[in-house]
Amino acid sequence: MCIAPVDEMRKNHMTMLLHQRDKTVQQGIRGQPASLTGCIDCHVTPDASGTVARSDDEGFFCTSCHRAASVKIDCFECHADRPAEMISQLDWKSLNPINHSSLLAINQQSFPYALQFRLETRSMALNQ
Amino acid sequence: MNKIDQYRRKFLGAASAAFVGITIAPGILLQAGNAATAGQGVSDAQRWGLLIDTNRCEPGCDACVQACNKENGLRSIHGPKTDAQWIRKVSLKNRKNGHVLNMPVMCQHCAKAPCVDVCPTGASFKRADGIVLVDKHTCIGCRYCMMACPYKARSFVHEKLTDQLPHAPRGKGTVESCTLCVHKIDRGDNTTACVQACPHGAMMFGDLNDPDSAISKQIKSLGSQQLRKKLDLDTGVRYQGIPV
Amino acid sequence: MSLILIIVALFAALNMEHEGHYITGMDNQIVWGVPHVVAIFLIISASGALNIASIASVFGRQFYTPLSRLSTVVAITLLIGGLSVILLDLGRPDRLLIAMTYFNFSSIFAWNIILYTGFIGIGIIYLWTMLDWQADKYRKPVGIIAFCWRLILTAGTGSIFGVLVAREAYDIVIMAPMFIVLSLGYGLACYLLVMCLFLPEQSWQVFKHRLSRLLAVFIVCGLATSLFYHGANYWWFDAQAVEDFLLFGDDIYPWLIWGGYLILGNILPLLLLGFHFNQNSQASTLLISSLVIAGGLVHLYALIIGGQAYPMPLIEGYDSTSSFFDGVIASYSPSQWEIMLGLGGFALSLFLAGFTVRVFRILPESK
Numbered sequence: 001m002c003i004a005p006v007d008e009m010r011k012n013h014m015t016m017l018l019h020q021r022d023k024t025v026q027q028g029i030r031g032q033p034a035s036l037t038g039c040i041d042c043h044v045t046p047d048a049s050g051t052v053a054r055s056d057d058e059g060f061f062c063t064s065c066h067r068a069a070s071v072k073i074d075c076f077e078c079h080a081d082r083p084a085e086m087i088s089q090l091d092w093k094s095l096n097p098i099n100h101s102s103l104l105a106i107n108q109q110s111f112p113y114a115l116q117f118r119l120e121t122r123s124m125a126l127n128q
Numbered sequence: 129m130n131k132i133d134q135y136r137r138k139f140l141g142a143a144s145a146a147f148v149g150i151t152i153a154p155g156i157l158l159q160a161g162n163a164a165t166a167g168q169g170v171s172d173a174q175r176w177g178l179l180i181d182t183n184r185c186e187p188g189c190d191a192c193v194q195a196c197n198k199e200n201g202l203r204s205i206h207g208p209k210t211d212a213q214w215i216r217k218v219s220l221k222n223r224k225n226g227h228v229l230n231m232p233v234m235c236q237h238c239a240k241a242p243c244v245d246v247c248p249t250g251a252s253f254k255r256a257d258g259i260v261l262v263d264k265h266t267c268i269g270c271r272y273c274m275m276a277c278p279y280k281a282r283s284f285v286h287e288k289l290t291d292q293l294p295h296a297p298r299g300k301g302t303v304e305s306c307t308l309c310v311h312k313i314d315r316g317d318n319t320t321a322c323v324q325a326c327p328h329g330a331m332m333f334g335d336l337n338d339p340d341s342a343i344s345k346q347i348k349s350l351g352s353q354q355l356r357k358k359l360d361l362d363t364g365v366r367y368q369g370i371p372v
Numbered sequence: 373m374s375l376i377l378i379i380v381a382l383f384a385a386l387n388m389e390h391e392g393h394y395i396t397g398m399d400n401q402i403v404w405g406v407p408h409v410v411a412i413f414l415i416i417s418a419s420g421a422l423n424i425a426s427i428a429s430v431f432g433r434q435f436y437t438p439l440s441r442l443s444t445v446v447a448i449t450l451l452i453g454g455l456s457v458i459l460l461d462l463g464r465p466d467r468l469l470i471a472m473t474y475f476n477f478s479s480i481f482a483w484n485i486i487l488y489t490g491f492i493g494i495g496i497i498y499l500w501t502m503l504d505w506q507a508d509k510y511r512k513p514v515g516i517i518a519f520c521w522r523l524i525l526t527a528g529t530g531s532i533f534g535v536l537v538a539r540e541a542y543d544i545v546i547m548a549p550m551f552i553v554l555s556l557g558y559g560l561a562c563y564l565l566v567m568c569l570f571l572p573e574q575s576w577q578v579f580k581h582r583l584s585r586l587l588a589v590f591i592v593c594g595l596a597t598s599l600f601y602h603g604a605n606y607w608w609f610d611a612q613a614v615e616d617f618l619l620f621g622d623d624i625y626p627w628l629i630w631g632g633y634l635i636l637g638n639i640l641p642l643l644l645l646g647f648h649f650n651q652n653s654q655a656s657t658l659l660i661s662s663l664v665i666a667g668g669l670v671h672l673y674a675l676i677i678g679g680q681a682y683p684m685p686l687i688e689g690y691d692s693t694s695s696f697f698d699g700v701i702a703s704y705s706p707s708q709w710e711i712m713l714g715l716g717g718f719a720l721s722l723f724l725a726g727f728t729v730r731v732f733r734i735l736p737e738s739k
Binding site for chain 2: 389391392393394399400401403404458462463464465467468470471474475476478479480481482485532535536537538539680684685686687688689690691692693694695696697698
């Protein structure tokens with residue numbers, strides 16, 4: 001059972017999503033029935049072998065219809081196409097983390113504090 | 129099979145909950161803390177902010193940065209020049225007396241935000257509770273906000289992304305920055321990932337409008353400064369221990 | 373030739389759109405690069421190119437009346453070229469519709485979108501009043517509207533930078549009037565370039581002396597304003613450090629400003645014009661216009677890229693370092709994609725102008 005009858009959903013899901021999208025982003029109204037995460041949480045499930053279809057696979061819930069209707073959406077360029085717990089299984093550390101401390105060290109070596117000082121002393125000299 | 133059952137159960141549970149939700153009254157399902165789940169939306173009664181004590185901030189420690197990256201799924205792709213950095217550790221040194229300061233710098237969530245003023249489509253906006261966000265649905269990627277930001281707080285997504293987190297959607301061709309962990313705030317966590325991660329207690333989250341909040345009391349007793357105060361932007365991220 | 377460049381530019385844009393902007397030289401420090409330099413140059417030149425028409429119909433100088441049509445055509449095509457470059461450089465060019473429907477009226481940029489589209493519309497009406505003898509009576513009022521519109525447009529383009537309080541190089545009101553004055557010379561140079569390419573030698577003889585003199589006057593005006601801008605920034609507006617960086621620093625910018633803009637883009641053209649080099653022939657005017665255009669591009673490059681490259685101070689009197697290039701002069705080297713896109717903008721303008729000239733009666737008749 002979805003948040004509305006199937007006919008209603010087929011006809012109006014895009015309007016509902018659009019409406020909810022602006023409410024969520026601009027007013028912080030979350031956890032409502034017509035939220036995209038809500039859709040994904042129910043409609044994206046692993047198949048018998050335990051694998052999950054990704055947004056550009058034919059078997060993905062949205063794609064199966066959109067292909068037939070030749071509708072192109074860009075939701076999943078930004079939004080996750082899987083429920084949260086399937087993503088949290090990924091090891092974040094393995095995904096090429098930004099190493100801030102070493103960058104900072106490199107920066108300090110190659111760009112000592114002298115830049116602004118150099119410019120300022122020159123301005124002062126020119127002013128005199 | 130067990131796993132599929134698990135999902136099926138969850139599906140049925142969520143669906144029936146949604147059904148109950150729409151038949152009784154929309155939006156009464158989740159009412160947590162100060163979250164705007166009651167269908168009302170956030171209000172300007174609150175103004176969320178951060179207070180950073182630079183005297184406690186340790187040089188070389190980047191726990192807040194790592195926590196932010198993890199919370200929002202940021203990672204390095206094509207190197208430091210184009211990678212997104214929502215929060216960064218900056219170390220400053222006084223040119224005359226050598227005084228050294230350490231602090232994290234992120235979007236300062238200005239009340240009078242230059243990025244909001246310049247955005248041609250209104251994608252860069254300030255929420256009623258003071259959080260400055262990018263509505264990536266209407267961002268066209270012109271980067272004028274990055275030109276306008278006095279704190280270099282914004283990053284442009286330079287490449288196609290995969291494996292974004294459900295609560296932190298982000299994608300190629302749009303601009304993004306610190307959201308003050310808006311998903312956590314809306315959930316009622318009353319904190320941000322960086323504040324939670326700071327091992328030295330140098331960061332504090334709270335409601336700047338509430339005189340009884342811990343952050344307001346701390347500011348009242350010790351005062352606070354803004355970065356680039358001359359610009360008079362009334363920032364929501366305040367610092368202690370930096371020269372006035 | 374133009375067509376090839378346009379196709380190459382479209383390919384570059386498609387590639388940038390598909391891969392993302394990491395393939396360009398632009399990054400989170402230098403957020404606006406060569407495409408913006410070219411686009412802004414083309415846009416201010418567009419408003420400047422309309423001047424010939426304005427001189428004729430607003431200020432009533434009959435001599436320039438036969439030149440007005442080409443002036444309007446060049447103005448429109450330059451603007452189209454500039455806008456295409458800026459559009460194709462967007463992170464999401466597919467969202468043009470959003471840019472047209474969601475307006476934030478506190479944004480100069482949004483106002484400029486209206487100004488640019490309006491300019492094209494008014495330009496086309498203006499052209500009609502020149503081509504249709506029955507519409508002749510509307511020419512003066514339309515001309516006045518077009519003239520005012522182009523002043524606002526150039527001021528608006530200048531204000532894109534003038535309102536940026538964050539960066540010391542830009543936060544200065546002179547940006548808007550400076551762009552207006554600079555547009556005179558750049559616009560006329562672009563106009564002459566098109567004229568020399570398409571006008572028969574015989575007709576050119578009629579106009580060459582006056583137009584050359586006009587170009588010299590506009591170059592001097594532009595030069596004086598730029599001097600005033602840098603001077604004012606240096607002495608009055610508390611931006612000494614950044615001007616010092618742009619004018620006397622160790623990077624490429626002083627070379628661009630002194631060598632590229634001042635010598636190649638101003639002094640050399642003035643000398644060539646002053647000594648009537650090669651009797652102001654079409655070939656020599658082509659050279660002079662190209663020099664002025666190159667100088668203008670180089671100057672905008674130094675202003676736009678240099679202004680971003682200079683670090684912003686977080687706290688007065690403190691130097692900063694971080695993993696995000698705080699306190700560091702940002703480096704920028706444009707990739708082939710950006711340059712292809714920029715050249716494509718010029719090519720598109722030139723192609724459209726040439727096409728229009730061939731199809732309609734735009735060029736002055738030889739007498």
